[in-house]
Amino acid sequence: MLYIYYMKIKTILCLTAFLMLLSVPCLFAQVTVVKQDGAKIYLDTSDFNRTVSVGDTFKVIVSQEKLTNPKTGKDLGLINHYSSEGKIVEVQPLYAIGQIPGRATFTPGQEAVIESAAVVATPAATVTNTAAQAAASDAPATPVSNRKIKTYNALEREIISAVQADISAHPGEEIAALDTKGNVLLYTADGNTLQELASHKLTAGLKPITLSAKDEMDSGYAQLFVVAYKENEQKITTLVLDVQDNEFKQIAALPYFVKELGCDDDKDLYAQKPFISGVNPGDAHELDYEKGRFELDKDAFSTRNNWLTGINRYEIQNKETDNLVYTSSNGRLRMQLQNGKYVDSPALFATAPNRVKYKQKIVSFYPAVQVYGPEGRATLAAVQNKTTLGLLSQQFGQYKGSKLHFLSYENGSLNITETLELNGFLYDTSCTARGILAPQVLSSGQTVLTEIYR
DSSP states (O other): OHHHHHHHHHHHHHHHHHHHHHHSOOOEEEEEEEEEETTEEEEEOTTOSSOOOTTOEEEEEEEEEEEEOTTTOOEEEEEEEEOOOEEEEEEOSSEEEEEOSSOOOOOTTOEEEEEOOOOOOOOTTOOOOHHHHHTTTTSOOOOBOOOOEEEOOOBSSOEEEEEEEOOSSSSSOEEEEEETTSEEEEEEEETTEEEEEEEEEOOTTEEEEEEEEEOOSOSSSOEEEEEEEETTTTEEEEEEEEEETTEEEEEEEESSEEEEESSGGGOEEEEEOSOSBTTBOOOEEEEEEETTEEEEEEEEEOOTTOOGGGEEEEOOSOSSSOEEEEEOTTSEEEEEOTTSOEEEEEEEOOOOOOEEEETTEEEEOOOOOEEESSTTSOEEEEEEEEEOSSSOOTTSOOEEEEEEEEEEEETTEEEEEEEEEESSBOSOOEEOSSEEEEEEEOTTSOEEEEEEEO
């Protein structure tokens, strides 16, 4: 009887342990080898639903063996035979680079398994809504947005960035756009039809990045601030353009990365010195125009090594002090609280199609995070681009569509309240008097400008 009792207890303990294992999230998943360059192995993580970090381990599946029960003939699946263990040494938004000891050679298309490094304690200065994230699979689906939308006719070009402002003497506000070929375009809207008023071509060797508009010179009309990358000099510049008699005129070239933050009357231009530490930019200063020249205000704030495209500042938590919100290295939106701690969003936002190569490094410029609404009860609008299946392209990722998520900060969490599915992917967004201007790039290469009302 004692033996039977012992066996029952042992069975219960084993079953309990088994159930506990089932309840633990899986810490490994398969990815694809897309390239090998010497000791470096490039892994496609574009459709990987878990954050990959430097220090994670991985093994490549070198062969598989079918496992069959010899008595029943039942197929029990495959046995994977792995390479020796390697480590992730670099992480980019859509791929990771690993190294494996020895001189093993792998073929693009082989599968690999990534395992999380040992879990480390969260620093005291960081707070994330992990409870909400853990329950996400059991939570109801995020409500689909039913916001009013205005869609303009398709443009036969790939638009990187677009803004709406009173830019020329033409009655009413116009839409200015920047395309991948370095064309700056000015449109007027007649209903849903965009009519081109003027165009300007950036000089050869300038790769366009983003566009902003603001009347910084108190001229009565907004100037355009075009950020571009000088590929031969590996420098970033911002060209300041003015529109006179339906013609663009360059009035300045600034050695800064300039971007508009905020909405409506709260919109301001900020500038940061690029490439201060490696691929990182410096602190942000408000851009002023005094005594006939553009200058940086003395007051500055830290962007946490982020470019101005992927951040915003607003009184999100309450009406007292601005909160900084930015796209973190793990792909989630991160908001700095007024007590110095942080809170993360439950979704990934780091898939950015806009990139430059700087000193053998790939620099990503994330789509803008828009923030608007009552102070202390603000709404955030953030882009999540969806990648296509398959291998990475020479452009480091192909995209098939996007989502615009609306978020709010409540009860210590940054939560998605509604989601709008879009047909094309987005390089960037801007804030208008009515809502969010989103240039959707379709698979055809055309762009549909869409204004999502607040």
